[in-house]
Amino acid sequence: MTNQTHSEETTTGLSHNKLGMWVFLGSECLLFGALISTYLLYRGRFADGPAPGDIFDIPFTSVSSFVLLMSSLTMVLALSALQRGDERNNRLWLLTTALLGAVFVGGQVYEFTTFLREGLGYTTSPFSSAFFTLTGFHGVHVSLGVIFLMSLYVSSARGNLHKERAETVELIGLYWHFVDIVWIFIFTVIYLVPSPTS
Amino acid sequence: MTQTMEPSSMETSNGENSHRPLGVYTRPKGGSGWRDWVTTVDHKKIGILYGAAALLFFVIGGIEALLIRLQLATPDGTVLGADTYNQIYTMHGVTMIFLAAMPLAAAFANYLIPLQIGARDVAFPRLNAMSFWVFLAGGIFINLSWLLGGAPDGGWFAYSPNTGIVFSPSHGMDFYAIGLQITGIASLVSGINLTVTIFNMRAPGMTLFKMPVFTWMMLVVQLLLVFAMPVIAVALFLLTFSRLFGATFFTPELGGDPLLWQHLFWIFGHPEVYILVLPAFGIISEVIPTFSRKPIFGYPFMVFSGIAIGFMGWGVWAHHMFASGIGPVSVAAFSLSTMFIAVPTGVKILNWMATMWGGRIKFSAAMLFAFGVVSMFTIGGLSGVTHSIAPADTQQTDTYYIVAHFHYVIFGGIIFGLFSGFFFWWPKVFGHKLSEKMGKLNFWVMLIGFNLTFGPMHILGLQGMSRRIDTYSPGFGFEAWNLVVTIGSFIIALSVLIFLINVITSARNARGLPPIGPDPWDARSLEWITPNPTPAHNFDEIPIVESLDEFWHRKYGSDEDGKVVRVASAEDVCQDGSAEGVHLPSPSYWPLVFAIGLPFIGLGLIYSLWFCVFGGALALMGLYAWVFEPVDDPDVDHHEPQKEDASD
Numbered sequence: 001m002t003n004q005t006h007s008e009e010t011t012t013g014l015s016h017n018k019l020g021m022w023v024f025l026g027s028e029c030l031l032f033g034a035l036i037s038t039y040l041l042y043r044g045r046f047a048d049g050p051a052p053g054d055i056f057d058i059p060f061t062s063v064s065s066f067v068l069l070m071s072s073l074t075m076v077l078a079l080s081a082l083q084r085g086d087e088r089n090n091r092l093w094l095l096t097t098a099l100l101g102a103v104f105v106g107g108q109v110y111e112f113t114t115f116l117r118e119g120l121g122y123t124t125s126p127f128s129s130a131f132f133t134l135t136g137f138h139g140v141h142v143s144l145g146v147i148f149l150m151s152l153y154v155s156s157a158r159g160n161l162h163k164e165r166a167e168t169v170e171l172i173g174l175y176w177h178f179v180d181i182v183w184i185f186i187f188t189v190i191y192l193v194p195s196p197t198s
Numbered sequence: 199m200t201q202t203m204e205p206s207s208m209e210t211s212n213g214e215n216s217h218r219p220l221g222v223y224t225r226p227k228g229g230s231g232w233r234d235w236v237t238t239v240d241h242k243k244i245g246i247l248y249g250a251a252a253l254l255f256f257v258i259g260g261i262e263a264l265l266i267r268l269q270l271a272t273p274d275g276t277v278l279g280a281d282t283y284n285q286i287y288t289m290h291g292v293t294m295i296f297l298a299a300m301p302l303a304a305a306f307a308n309y310l311i312p313l314q315i316g317a318r319d320v321a322f323p324r325l326n327a328m329s330f331w332v333f334l335a336g337g338i339f340i341n342l343s344w345l346l347g348g349a350p351d352g353g354w355f356a357y358s359p360n361t362g363i364v365f366s367p368s369h370g371m372d373f374y375a376i377g378l379q380i381t382g383i384a385s386l387v388s389g390i391n392l393t394v395t396i397f398n399m400r401a402p403g404m405t406l407f408k409m410p411v412f413t414w415m416m417l418v419v420q421l422l423l424v425f426a427m428p429v430i431a432v433a434l435f436l437l438t439f440s441r442l443f444g445a446t447f448f449t450p451e452l453g454g455d456p457l458l459w460q461h462l463f464w465i466f467g468h469p470e471v472y473i474l475v476l477p478a479f480g481i482i483s484e485v486i487p488t489f490s491r492k493p494i495f496g497y498p499f500m501v502f503s504g505i506a507i508g509f510m511g512w513g514v515w516a517h518h519m520f521a522s523g524i525g526p527v528s529v530a531a532f533s534l535s536t537m538f539i540a541v542p543t544g545v546k547i548l549n550w551m552a553t554m555w556g557g558r559i560k561f562s563a564a565m566l567f568a569f570g571v572v573s574m575f576t577i578g579g580l581s582g583v584t585h586s587i588a589p590a591d592t593q594q595t596d597t598y599y600i601v602a603h604f605h606y607v608i609f610g611g612i613i614f615g616l617f618s619g620f621f622f623w624w625p626k627v628f629g630h631k632l633s634e635k636m637g638k639l640n641f642w643v644m645l646i647g648f649n650l651t652f653g654p655m656h657i658l659g660l661q662g663m664s665r666r667i668d669t670y671s672p673g674f675g676f677e678a679w680n681l682v683v684t685i686g687s688f689i690i691a692l693s694v695l696i697f698l699i700n701v702i703t704s705a706r707n708a709r710g711l712p713p714i715g716p717d718p719w720d721a722r723s724l725e726w727i728t729p730n731p732t733p734a735h736n737f738d739e740i741p742i743v744e745s746l747d748e749f750w751h752r753k754y755g756s757d758e759d760g761k762v763v764r765v766a767s768a769e770d771v772c773q774d775g776s777a778e779g780v781h782l783p784s785p786s787y788w789p790l791v792f793a794i795g796l797p798f799i800g801l802g803l804i805y806s807l808w809f810c811v812f813g814g815a816l817a818l819m820g821l822y823a824w825v826f827e828p829v830d831d832p833d834v835d836h837h838e839p840q841k842e843d844a845s846d
Contacts (some may be wrong), residue, residue, distance in 0.1 A: 010398040010399065010437055011397065011399065011400045011404075011697055012398055014324065014398065016321040016394050016398055016399075018388050019321075019393075019394045019397060019398055020322065020391070022395045023389075023390045023393050023394060023424055024390055024424075026424060026425065027386060027389075027390070027424045027425060027427070027428050028428065030425050030426075030428040030429055031428035031429075031431060031432060033429075034428065034429050034432035034433070034462060038436065038458065038462075040434070041455065041458060042447075042454075042455075045452070045453030046211065046453075047446075047452040047453055122443060122444070122445060123443070123444040123445060123446055124446075125446060125447070125452055125453065126444075126446050126447060126452060126453050126454045126455075128455075129439070129440075129445035129446050129447055130447070133435070133436070133439065133445070151219070160804070190549070197656050198668075
């Protein structure tokens with residue numbers, strides 16, 4: 001999505017890049033939909049391994065979820081700063097967003113290692129495979145988002161990200177908000193819906 | 199609507215540009231020969247590449263089919279062993295669906311969509327090139343398995359747990375899962391690209407309901423791709439992780455459910471059926487009006503039935519699973535939805551026939567193949583309705599009756615449709631017609647061979663012959679029909695051979711002659727306003743669209759009595775391709791570099807992570823170089839204004 005199309009007139013009035021991003025996010029819905037369905041099917045099938053109800057640390061994950069959701073706010077602030085032409089604040093909020101995202105991923109790594117110590121490996125049960133695959137895919141999405149945000153930050157630091165290219169930030173923002181919204185679904189399905197215990 | 203790109207080197211006399219691009223990465227300048235082809239981002243060349251690669255895979259898949267038929271020609275066949283047979287029929291299905299039919303449709307989509315909507319290229323030209331190279335890389339990757347210990351052997355829909363390590367110990371299914379993941383990336387990216395193209399790059403005046411039916415059907419296909427590919431991606435991820443990392447998704451003793459695979463696969467798989475067939479519907483919706491010399495009957499119905507098929511295609515997947523014990527409520531619901539989806543398809547068939555009704559039909563080769571679609575697809579549709587009746591389906595499941603049904607749909611519907619498109623648009627692409635005489639021969643040989651091959655399969659299936667068996671014993675009454683089927687399959691091969699010879703001899707006969715000139719068929723839609731073959735910049739001047747069948751309405755008007763009269767000659771209406779200095783996207787190496795990286799990542803997952811490192815580095819380099827490639831047009835503010843002479 002790197003074509004410089006901002007100056008073109010399009011039929012819908014949306015730029016190619018933005019329309020393309022929306023279509024891509026529509027496609028992503030089905031990706032996570034299929035993964036969430038897989039998890040729903042397998043949440044009760046933990047074989048001899050730990051059950052979801054025994055192992056989840058809901059307060060911990062709630063805090064890291066809060067961190068991720070707050071990063072959507074900072075993302076909005078970053079975009080609005082650049083749209084005003086305030087490049088310094090744009091960089092500040094981009095960096096904050098990336099940091100919050102990294103904290104979330106760090107929390108996920110911590111959670112995974114804890115689970116692993118408690119006997120929930122990737123191959124333990126269909127539940128464990130589905131859990132790690134779903135949250136892992138989400139984690140990869142967040143990590144990619146962090147890389148995008150850092151690329152924007154570097155680009156801005158080198159003086160290449162001005163008001164005219166605010167749409168690039170907006171597109172990364174769309175992706176970022178999408179990843180957050182998906183997490184609301186995943187968090188609800190995995191952690192908030194009462195889980196089976198052994 | 200112009201691309202903000204540098205002048206196409208094809209349009210300048212010396213093929214070089216004077217400006218120095220910014221940044222470390224210079225962009226290739228087009229040049230000539232193979233370098234032009236591997237760096238091209240021109241939607242027309244990418245369309246031709248898609249077509250050529252897909253035809254190659256079509257021939258490979260056809261040879262696999264002939265091997266199957268040689269094995270089954272007589273009872274107790276000994277041509278192939280059981281293990282090889284499993285690999286051959288699996289690869290026949292995979293090749294024909296993912297590497298032949300889908301990319302052939304992509305060839306038409308790439309070439310025609312920008313021309314039909316009045317655009318100079320697709321929305322993301324480099325992504326378009328990437329789609330092609332990634333598809334080719336995936337296709338080669340899957341076929342590498344032949345050399346690396348055995349091809350996939352679990353059937354094209356790869357039912358679990360047959361595809362687990364226990365029952366499929368070779369690496370074949372790994373190649374299947376990763377290879378289709380790679381081609382899936384190509385389909386998804388291409389789907390997004392063409393969706394944006396159709397929504398965003400239409401010529402002034404071309405509202406959605408002035409778009410040709412082909413473009414409409416392709417829009418539905420692209421949206422189906424966008425939403426179906428992620429589902430198969432998840433299914434393939436689950437399979438890959440199960441096989442390579444020991445995940446337990448499909449391990450029944452731990453509670454894994456093999457039915458999950460079937461659901462995920464068919465939620466993708468049924469929309470996939472329409473991904474395959476709607477392009478053919480679109481093609482013949484252009485061919486039939488042209489050769490009946492009438493506008494398409496009920497244009498809005500054609501469009502809305504296509505949309506309806508696109509939606510309803512998501513609600514019928516479990517009719518592939520009636521025999522798997524999904525319960526009476528599900529079976530009843532999916533029976534009903536399957537019966538309902540026959541309705542929009544029936545609407546289309548009725549409209550094609552009503553288009554022909556009272557028309558002055560010209561029996562060209564393209565039209566004959568379109569007849570083939572309407573008649574043969576209808577037979578396949580009718581046998582499909584018999585599957586929607588669940589008790590009957592339980593009898594038919596996994597027999598040759600099913601094989602007969604889906605070949606009538608896929609070969610009778612899609613392959614005939616694609617051939618119709620070849621004959622119709624060949625002069626658009628190459629500037630000369632294919633021989634009509636050989637084309638008609640081609641049609642009749644193919645029609646006869648097709649019916650001899652797949653007609654008797656209905657009978658074999660109802661007699662109880664299972665599909666996927668590598669041999670059968672004498673005495674069940676299978677012998678005679680199987681021999682007929684095998685003979686028929688070789689007649690099909692002959693018809694394909696006739697086509698290939700036609701391609702070569704027609705090109706040879708046209709050598710040295712001037713291009714065919716404008717409007718060889720008295721056609722209707724916008725792509726024929728451009729000269730044949732299409733120049734690199736497509737339109738000298740982007741046309742202003744006023745009506746459906748814009749091109750036809752520029753040629754014909756009506757007199758006082760309301761009779762249709764010719765008002766302008768094709769030479770007056772068509773552009774002559776003389777525009778200069780049109781800004782086109784510059785070529786790029788990086789889509790190819792990125793695509794080459796992917797199969798190495800796949801090999802790395804299967805064999806050694808070192809391949810992953812290499813492939814990953816290559817893909818990453820491709821992506822970064824892509825991003826940092828110099829902005830296409832550094833002097834974007836001073837480019838030469840587009841010349842506004844051209845036609846009329």
